[in-house]
Amino acid sequence: MSSLPQQRPRPVGSRWLDRIFAVTGAVAALLSVALFVSLLWDLVRLGLPELSWEFFTGEVEDAGRSGGIAPLLVSTLWILLCCLTLAIPLGTGCALWLSEFVRRGNALARLVTGGVDLLASVPSIVFGLFGMVFFAQTLGLGFSILSGGLTLACMILPILVRTTLTALESLPADLRPASAALGLSRTTTTAKVLLPAALPGIVVGITLGTGRALSETAALLFTSGYSTRLPESISDSGRALSVHIYDLALNVANGGAMASSSALVLLALILVVNSAAVALTGHWLRRRHATS
Amino acid sequence: MTSSRNTTLCRSVDRLVEAVLGLLALVSGGMVLLIVWHLLAGAWPAIAAGRLGAFFTDAKWQPGSLRDPQFGVVTMLVGSSLVTLLAVVIALPVGLATAIFHRFYAPAFLERWNRRMMELLIGVPAVVFGFWGLMIVVPAIVRVAPDMPGQSLLAGGIVLGLMILPVIALTSQAALQAVPTTLLHAAAGLGLGRARTIWSIALPTARGGITSGVLLALARAIGETMAVVLVCGNIPQIPTSLFDPIRPITSTIALEMGYATSSHKALLFCAGLVLVLFTALFVGWLSFRRNDTDPGTGGA
Numbered sequence: 001m002s003s004l005p006q007q008r009p010r011p012v013g014s015r016w017l018d019r020i021f022a023v024t025g026a027v028a029a030l031l032s033v034a035l036f037v038s039l040l041w042d043l044v045r046l047g048l049p050e051l052s053w054e055f056f057t058g059e060v061e062d063a064g065r066s067g068g069i070a071p072l073l074v075s076t077l078w079i080l081l082c083c084l085t086l087a088i089p090l091g092t093g094c095a096l097w098l099s100e101f102v103r104r105g106n107a108l109a110r111l112v113t114g115g116v117d118l119l120a121s122v123p124s125i126v127f128g129l130f131g132m133v134f135f136a137q138t139l140g141l142g143f144s145i146l147s148g149g150l151t152l153a154c155m156i157l158p159i160l161v162r163t164t165l166t167a168l169e170s171l172p173a174d175l176r177p178a179s180a181a182l183g184l185s186r187t188t189t190t191a192k193v194l195l196p197a198a199l200p201g202i203v204v205g206i207t208l209g210t211g212r213a214l215s216e217t218a219a220l221l222f223t224s225g226y227s228t229r230l231p232e233s234i235s236d237s238g239r240a241l242s243v244h245i246y247d248l249a250l251n252v253a254n255g256g257a258m259a260s261s262s263a264l265v266l267l268a269l270i271l272v273v274n275s276a277a278v279a280l281t282g283h284w285l286r287r288r289h290a291t292s
Numbered sequence: 293m294t295s296s297r298n299t300t301l302c303r304s305v306d307r308l309v310e311a312v313l314g315l316l317a318l319v320s321g322g323m324v325l326l327i328v329w330h331l332l333a334g335a336w337p338a339i340a341a342g343r344l345g346a347f348f349t350d351a352k353w354q355p356g357s358l359r360d361p362q363f364g365v366v367t368m369l370v371g372s373s374l375v376t377l378l379a380v381v382i383a384l385p386v387g388l389a390t391a392i393f394h395r396f397y398a399p400a401f402l403e404r405w406n407r408r409m410m411e412l413l414i415g416v417p418a419v420v421f422g423f424w425g426l427m428i429v430v431p432a433i434v435r436v437a438p439d440m441p442g443q444s445l446l447a448g449g450i451v452l453g454l455m456i457l458p459v460i461a462l463t464s465q466a467a468l469q470a471v472p473t474t475l476l477h478a479a480a481g482l483g484l485g486r487a488r489t490i491w492s493i494a495l496p497t498a499r500g501g502i503t504s505g506v507l508l509a510l511a512r513a514i515g516e517t518m519a520v521v522l523v524c525g526n527i528p529q530i531p532t533s534l535f536d537p538i539r540p541i542t543s544t545i546a547l548e549m550g551y552a553t554s555s556h557k558a559l560l561f562c563a564g565l566v567l568v569l570f571t572a573l574f575v576g577w578l579s580f581r582r583n584d585t586d587p588g589t590g591g592a
Contacts, residue, residue: 028387094320111321129331134326250522
């Protein structure tokens, strides 16, 4: 039972190199975690002392140095509603047409897909310019919640189209012939079979779009305006929470504390929305995995 | 009889639905044309007045000055390019090293947590990044260089770099994950160590995906407004050091659109057009690369 000498061949490339790689990688990974934690911690540290019930229910006072953010929350919500009201039908309709009503490789469909992809690359400040000219001036909607919402709708459209397309394309391929064999028309198939099956994916898209719309500032500067009053209708100007942070940080001396609190609220909102999107995707994938 | 009538009804409903959805799709796909059209219309007064020459050759940007109005976009183009470049220089090594660490060294649960964190980090609003930069990064820079204002090229680069870090880290990691395991096994079979395998096999194979991620990050960084407008200092000049204030194109539009009139306004639309051209260039390059390197072969 003499054991052979256990000598493995030494790997090419020194152990030291491997160690250097491991340490560098670990340092970089730690650094990115530290930055994220620092971002969160700083915002909590700066913003939490100002947070109170009055902050959520109060009017904006003294250009934002005191008071609360109630009207801004209302404006933000209205902007979001206007945005989703336009973006959901447009995005879903576009994706349904691309996926169910044209052949793959159709020239027009490729143009539409290319257009949507290009739209995704347009910088948000340019959406702001466009919204100002098109919605506020050409269509005569003025500096209003409606203008801002519609501008954001154009901006999140690519997200909705992409996620809906992905959801439709990942449906089992035999759904369509099976539905056709039952004598269902294309419209019925789409409305009663495909849409319900793709709904989780569409909801994820809407959630992602909501997060994007909530976080947008540049596109709203010249469309929904700066007014801090409680909006009476969607044709009033209304300041979104993100615009409030920008304004306090740039234009208001000693606005830092209230800006921190607003940033904390906005960040919390967006983390909730985005975590919901991540959780929904996970849930949906698991369910798909379980059924297939 | 009724069945055939039903069929015709269904068919006309189908056709109607198809027409409506097709219309929605055309509106969605044509939106970008509408945007470019309105930018062109907004910029037209400046183009028609022959200002484009001055736009690209004037040394300074002082459109409001009565004595010596100058309309040069160059300082801002340089500002945008430098801050974007600096952001990539900061984010690429950190992001790539993070991706390598999580792909080849870290346990699986760490990789999962990191990915989740990065996905959340991507969602953090630009204005929050900018505000954080103003409150934390700028004072830190003042501490290092006490006689400078702190709001500077460096501050912009750091904040923007932090913003694109998750994009680069996630795309690099996806690219490394897509390297066929057979290749890695073959390398191990040949007796290559882990570091050598990463350096000579994994990174070259994943290069296409990593480059795509960097291009994506570039497109995002150059169009970013809120993160830079709060921390860059907004003085339109060619910086001579990292601590000098600069002003990117996006900041100029955000700062001046509110009060700009006539020819000044048209020039801001020209600046918007330049910005769209820039991002379209990156995205065009990206999709060209995608077509070039078929995803089926992993770009190898």
